[in-house]
Amino acid sequence: MADPARSLWRLTSPVIDTDGDLPARADVVVIGAGLAGLTTAVLLSRSGRRVVVLEARDPGAVATGNTTAKLSLLQGQVMSQLREHAGQEALEAYVAANRAAQEWVRAELSDDPDALDRRDALTYATTPEGDRAVDQEAGALASVGLDVDLLGPGQDAGLPYAVTSALRMRDQWQIHPMRLLARLAAEVRERSGALLSGCRVRGADVEAEDVLVRTTRGTVHARSVVVASGSPVIDRAAFFARLKPSRSLVAAYRVPGEIPRGMYVSVDPETRSLRTARDGAGRELLLVGGSGFTPGRERDTDRLLRELDAWTTAAFPGAERATWWAAQDYRTVTRVPFAGPMPGSDGRIHAATGFNKWGMTNAVAAAMTIAGDIVGEPTPWAEALRSPDLGVRDGVDLVAANASVAANLVTGVVRAVRPEPGEPAEGEGRVTRDGIHPIAEARVGGEMCRVSAVCTHMGGILEWNRQEQSWDCPLHGSRFSPDGDVLEGPAVEDLEPR
Ligand SMILES: Cc1cc2nc3c(=O)[nH]c(=O)nc-3n(C[C@H](O)[C@H](O)[C@H](O)COP(=O)(O)OP(=O)(O)OC[C@H]3O[C@@H](n4cnc5c(N)ncnc54)[C@H](O)[C@@H]3O)c2cc1C
Ligand code: FES
Structure with missing residues (x-):
């Protein structure tokens, strides 16, 4: 397991x-x-x-x-996407709000050196799609007067691998949340x-x-x-x-030699987020985040951590994972x-x-x-x-979101209609049927848990998340423990035991 x-x-x-x-x-x-x-x-x-x-x-x-807890005004592709969906006036207000919030947190933590480090923030690309995103972001940042350095292909971004373009904003912060x-x-x-x-x-x-x-x-x-x-x-x-939920993995690695000092986000099709952090003994580790997925819609969640490990050991030979975790956040269409x-x-x-x-x-x-x-x-x-x-604008996007939700619901119900023989192996979960009711069965720590497979929020059929050993809802991101306790999301009631 x-x-x-x-x-x-x-x-x-x-x-x-x-x-x-x-x-x-x-x-x-x-x-x-x-x-x-x-x-x-x-x-x-x-x-x-x-x-x-x-x-x-x-x-x-x-x-x-x-989280990964970067307290930064350089935020990947957010400024260009926000300008595209909500307009220039909203972008200006967003930057004013973020600036005030960044200053507030910095002031609150200014007497705690274990909670606050000043760092450069970098948004970088290694692919042509990423280069286009970097260009667009540079345009949005310039439109609101946020200063960045634009780095081209041969310029040092402080990473052990080549980048094709990058934006660097000086004097941002990383915190211990x-x-x-x-x-x-x-x-x-x-x-x-x-x-x-x-x-x-x-x-x-x-x-x-x-x-x-x-x-x-x-x-x-x-x-x-x-x-x-x-x-x-x-x-x-x-x-x-x-709201669109998006869940990502984060892992902390011991890395031989120098660890990059900046806070990095890639804007390539595959996102990577890097920063340093200290463990309980004060040793510096490299945090690597990425492998984003929609909760309840990813069948093979343990593949994601393997991919994060493989990417990190290729980029930082000798890196050893100390711990890992996952979290989700929500975004509006705009x-x-x-x-x-x-x-x-x-x-x-x-x-x-x-x-x-x-x-x-x-x-x-x-x-x-x-x-x-x-x-x-x-x-x-x-x-x-x-x-x-x-x-x-929400209306347009919601049609697509709800169509894919409906498809997931139907697939989930159809799958549930076919009861499977035997019991799940250790660490595995599956949706089966008891009479007409879909049942979520999982074996965790040697114990069989049987609960309703119907999300208590609005009836989505749950999907087993093998990496995190949880039941995740594909509709709006509620998550439950193997024995049915609500972990997060809009649901407020536990799953019924069966
Ligand atoms: C992988 C990842 C990396 C991130 N990295 C960054 C980053 O580098 N920089 C950055 O700026 N942001 C980052 N974020 C975003 C940031 O972490 C979140 O936006 C922020 O932590 C959200 O805070 P919150 O208070 O809204 O939510 P939460 O911290 O989730 O707090 C909500 C609380 O409400 C409680 N709750 C839920 N239901 C109930 C209920 N019915 N009754 C009572 N309590 C309830 C929950 O238990 C929870 O404790 C990241 C997010 C993720 C997922
Ligand atoms: S139906 Fe499960 S989160 Fe809404």
Whole structure:
């Protein structure tokens, strides 16, 4: 069986203390203790609000503790794609928001040398498609006055292999995301807030005065609610249908000799993301990210880690993997993150999502936007990023997305109709049938687990993720453990045991 996933950040995280009892009321309830939720909670606490943060698992358990944590304004192809889908005005607002967020995080961590390193960021290509993407990105960056050096074929990008073109932005940052979360969590509690782990929100009702938040540990009343759960778990605007989940692997390697100092992202058809990080003993490792896939749509997930290892040992001979992990993030069609009041909630439920794998700045910018809205001091970029034509362009892309979702659902059901004899081998899972009900069977650690194979969000048929030993939904990215516990995504209910 594959080694279990263990992120370097979570292995080297400070302890994060949490509270025991669910308070009966709060000024603001924040759902999710990732970077978006805890930053929102800190900003509102500093404005005198009593904030309760409810976390289904533990702080940083999902994207923030499993990221690559580059705090950068050079973001692969994001600026050119955002300009293409949302326009120049939105791009300008996006850059202003990201700049403010980057500065905020840098200031928060400025006294912690273990959490913050200044580095050059590079976006590079090794293929003609990549060169075109580099050119387009250079154009978008120039249009918003972001300075970069353009490197051509023979120029040194600091990598042990040849690149055909690259953009270099000086003086960006890489961070230790769990050290940041630990600091934010401590401040929320010091300012009379509360942070509960193992408290899953199941729903919320907007009442005359308050919002009533229903959780696995009771109910809490609040004036406002902020949904910072990745894909929003309270969803009055069908966000799930507008968000595309994308999951990637990250691995940390011991590399003989010099490790490249920069933070790199390739814009070739196959994305690679590189940076350094330190292990618990202070030794420098190379992080390599890539092998992106849509959760629930990749049959052969253990191939992805083998490919990442093969690429790394070819590029860095002698590299040895120390640990690996995986995470997913969500993007909107326009690439503009969403931060604002949720339609249909009377302005009392706010959502933060769609950070497109650049949440170290975007989650913080979203937190600033939402905290600004709640205290009545809106950020300068908020309105320009709430694009009124989002729906028109979304409509076009949604047809394609939903057609492929429907195809997956049908394939899943048809497969489930054929029961398979025997039992799955160790580490394997399969969908079979009990009467008319699709069953997800997996054998993990010698134990057979049998649960419903129907996603509790909206009925998708789950797919076994062999590398991570989880059941993943091809529709909107919910994931479940072999025995049915929700791991992440828009689902709020566990799978039924069978
Ligand atoms: C592989 C990868 C690499 C990345 N690299 C970078 C990078 O280099 N730079 C960068 O800027 N960004 C990067 N990102 C993006 C960044 O990590 C994310 O955008 C960011 O961490 C998202 O933060 P969040 O708070 O929205 O989500 P999360 O950290 O996922 O927090 C959401 C929390 O909500 C909780 N939750 C969910 N449902 C419920 C519920 N019902 N009740 C209560 N709690 C609930 C979850 O358990 C979770 O802890 C990367 C992302 C990935 C996937
Ligand atoms: S995540 Fe929506 S149906 Fe599974």
